[in-house]
Amino acid sequence: MKPIAVLGAGLAGLTAARELRRRGLPVIVFEAGESVGGMASSFKDADGFTYDVGAHFISNRLARELGAEAICRTVPHYGEAVLVGERSRSYPFGLLAEPRFLAGAVAGKLARRKIENAEDWFRSTYGDALAEAVAIPLAEAWSGAKAEALSPAVGEKLSAGVLKTLYLKAASRVTGRAVCNGYSHEVPESASVYHVYPEGGISRLLEPTVAEVAESIRLRSPVEKIIVENDRVVAVRSMGETIPVSAAISTAPVDVLPKLIEGSNALSTLSAFRYRPMVFVNLRFSGRHLLPDTMLWVPDRSKPFFRLTEAPYSMPWLAPEGKTLITADIGCSLGDEIWTMSEADLAARCLEGMCAIDPTLRDRYLGSGGVVRARTAYPVYLLAYEEARRRFAQSTGIEGLISIGRNGEFGHILMEDIYWRTLRQAAAIAAYVGEPAVEPSARAAWSPAAPAASVSGPALSPPSLSVLDGPSPQ
Incomplete structure (x- = not known):
């Protein structure tokens, strides 16, 4: 049997390769970089x-599925807050305790507003007051587009309802563990599903998977073309070599995928899909628990960032004793002022923004911890291509071609959902290639199910040198 080509050796690609090999199918994993793992990597200075x-939300359930549960620490606490004016409020209940927000949310539900775009969705779901003060400014800063130009589907990434959130928050307090809330939509969350973090860094999470598929991985081997004949994948070209394959699984960003296809223009509409570039600025401080909670959302557009994260608030082992790290998220465009700004200037701008929130941070500042620039941080759900996005979620339109992972599905999905969705897609592609008695011309066109080496490799470069791009990061 011809092998199945997997493009990219991040979580999705490695999971797909492992599942296919377990089913007895030959696989070749093509990884453009010098090591596997993609965004599942970390750097210690x-x-x-x-x-x-990258941001990682790992549940004990995912760690168990990946065979890494034994090396994971339990995260005792995780929470989010929102800065409204000069005060922070816990999410979601601190916001709902504000009378104007609660009254607006009730009025929004009763209004039965016609929902045509994301702005309508926010106003209907949260009410005008909360939408205008929090939801819309954050969505626009995060996406780089006006809420009226975004699809209502942006709401699909948000967490569960109030009653379930109450239950999970209460479970977190009782158990002393950071119970997951809104981080998995493919399988149910409960009090027994909580956040963990691998000893020795995030890259260790994939070590058991890599051990299973190591002989199938080709490093420094980017796929230049996926060759299609009669709307069916027949081969891939890598490093100048054409390799016949029975199917191809891509983790490349969807706007890159059409450029890889040779022999079909079925995916040409995907070239218009947009990802939001981000700059993540890390600042070091003395002390701990400097933010109101692990994550602070900042809707105030006079600030350079829209989100601050103090990871050691929840995972103290990520910083030395008595010190902490705060990461500022800034949306930008490739080549603009933010994207090209120096590390020192970015750090200075973020420090000023943070000190406007809490002036005591200036005396605690220990210096920059580096900058990460991500070209494909988040998919942008524009109304202009919403219909095409939904079609793509059902099928690539090319027989034997599947697109998986955060970038490959063009979806707001986190690690555990990537894992479960990839298992489902791998099972479907296995069924497709596992019919040797059927002539290719007689096969029904396959489409994916609708949504319902060393890991770390050589020493990593400091974050200030990292520019994430293409299929390699995830």
């Missing part, structure tokens, strides 16, 4: 601060 490449 000489001063003992640990920086994750």
Whole structure:
């Protein structure tokens, strides 16, 4: 049997390869970089601060599925807050305790507003007051587009209802663990599903998977073309070599995928899909618990960032004793002022913004911890291509081609959902290639189910040198 090509050796690609190999199918994993893991990697500097490449929300359930539960620490607390004016409020109940927000939310539900775009969705779901003060400014800062130009589908990424949130928050207090709330939509969350973090860094999470599929991985081997004949994948080209394959699984950003296809223009509409570039600025401080909670959302657009995260608030081992790290998220465009700004200037701008919130941070500041620039941080759900996005979620339109992972599905999905969705897609592709008695011309066109080496490799570069791009990061 011809092998199945997997493009990218991040969580999705490695999970797909492992599942297909377990089913007895031949696989080749093509990884453009020098190591596997994609965004599942971290860097520890000489001063003992640990920086994750990308945000990671790992549940004990995912760690168990990946065979890494034994090396994971339990995260005792995780919470979010929102800065409204000069006060922070816990999310979501602190916001609902504000009379104007609560009254607006009730009025929004009763209004039965026609929902045509994201702005309508926010106003209907949260009410005008909360939508205008919090939801809309954050959505626009995060996406780089006006809420009226965004699809209502942006709401699909938000957490569960109030009653379930109450239950999970209460479970977190009782158990002393950071119970997951809104981080998995594919399988149910409960009091027994909580956040963990691997000893020794995020890259260790994938070590058991890599051990299973190591012989199938080709490093420094980008796929230049996916060759299609009669709207069916027949081969891939890598490093100048054309390799016949029975199917191809891509983790590349969807706007890159059409450029890889040779022999079909079925995916040409995907070239218009947009990802939001982000700059993540890490600042080091003395002390701990400097933010109101682990994550602070900042809707105030006079600030350079829309979110601050103090990871050591929840995971103290990520910073030396008595010190902490705060990461500022800034949305931008490729080549603009923010994207091209120096590390020193970005740190200075973020420090000023943070000190406007809490002036005591200036005396605690220990210096910059580096900058990470991500070209494809988040998919932008524009109304202009919403219909095409929904079609793509059902099928690539090319037989034997599947697109998986955060970038490949063009979806607001986190690690555990990536895992479960990838298992489902791998099962479907296995069924597709597992019919040797059927002539290719007689096969029904396959489409994916609708949504319902060393891991770390050589020493990582400091975060200030990291520019994430293409299929390699995830």
